[in-house]
Amino acid sequence: MSERVYRGARPLGGEPADLLVRGEVLAEVGPAGTLSGAEVVDVDGLVALPGLVDLHTHLREPGREDAETVESGTAAAALGGYTAVHAMANTDPVADTAGVVEQVWRLGREAGHCDVAPVGAVTVGLAGERLAELGAMADSRARVRVFSDDGRCVSDAVLMRRALEYVRAFDGVVAQHAQEPRLTEGAQMNEGAVSGALGLPGWPAVAEEAVIARDVLLAAHVGSRLHVCHLSTAGSVEIVRWAKSKGWDVTAEVTPHHLLLTDELAATYDPTYKVNPPLRTAEDVRALREAVADGTVDCVATDHAPHPVEDKDCEWAAGAMGMLGLETALSVVQEALVDTGLLDWAGVADRMSVRPARIGRLEGHGAPLAAGSPANVAFVDPAARWTVVPGELASRSRNTPYAGRTLPGRVVTTLLRGRPTVEHGKLA
């Protein structure tokens, strides 16, 4: 059995320690310089985090392998410090049957960069008309626990109610893409001063908030778990805060880009900045940062949404919505939350690993960095600085909003059950 000591890391940013990895398990954690093993790896001063878990990744396979594959997307994930990702269901065919979710799960195992937990569609074909085979997906080898029509909103209140009732049987959760379709017809960006000045059709905050308000009430009514995908407005935060104050089982995520970028970027007319939900105002960014810091928002989820060049290198109106996220997420969180003093590394571990693993009911992930845990670990150099070069990313697509930008923090090593998937910042 392989035995390796990672010497001098700072678990959750704390005191320097040695981590002894034996086989697939974290066998021992002790003060720096005290443990010995067959092989010693110097990770002096690097922050050790439990392997990150993404609740919201678009891997595009099957169907859009020109944009991303399970292989390329999970490689990007490992480089970003992730040991597990939830693969969204808006593929072609849609992941609405046991067959498709098992295919995605198996492709993840074969690629071996990180675990892939397929998300099952709530409705057949994401059409919002009939419930998909939720039970069959839950019982499949993919063990689906998260269900979402992401990309589309389950806007029919009765269907949403039925889905919430159904997933209780296997402790599942409905992850809602909150977007009132009628209020956002033809919308191109956030509705506000900037959309007015640019003359682009706006996407009002209320289109998101109205659905979240309805859904937290529905979840409370049927006593089920609701997760809110990529919440993006200050008002949405208030509704989630209120629902939590009632003791309802509601969780929420925010994307890294909504913690850093604003709708002012639409003035470039560069569709790289076009995303669903749209980039909002600086005031929303402030509220979202505070909500992650105080725990109202449970986790940061990437909404990694690869699109090929031809779908982005065009006019704003024709551009596809979505941006890459996996390889830059931790750096963006460091810039927006850690370097601003809003969140410490223990908080980052909680919002990017512990809570998303719990929401997804993912076994073996988000465990404490302690003896007996599976050795899923990310070692991060918070002092590193790197400039994002789209062509150097592992993703098949290039639609990062951070091209040319220098970001703090770099993942040096990622361990998946003791096996390095990333070493020296490169795929192992």
Ligand SMILES: NC(=O)N[C@@H](CC(=O)O)C(=O)O
């Ligand atoms: N987040 C995005 O902007 N895009 C997502 C789906 C979606 O939410 O529209 C995609 O699949 O590309």
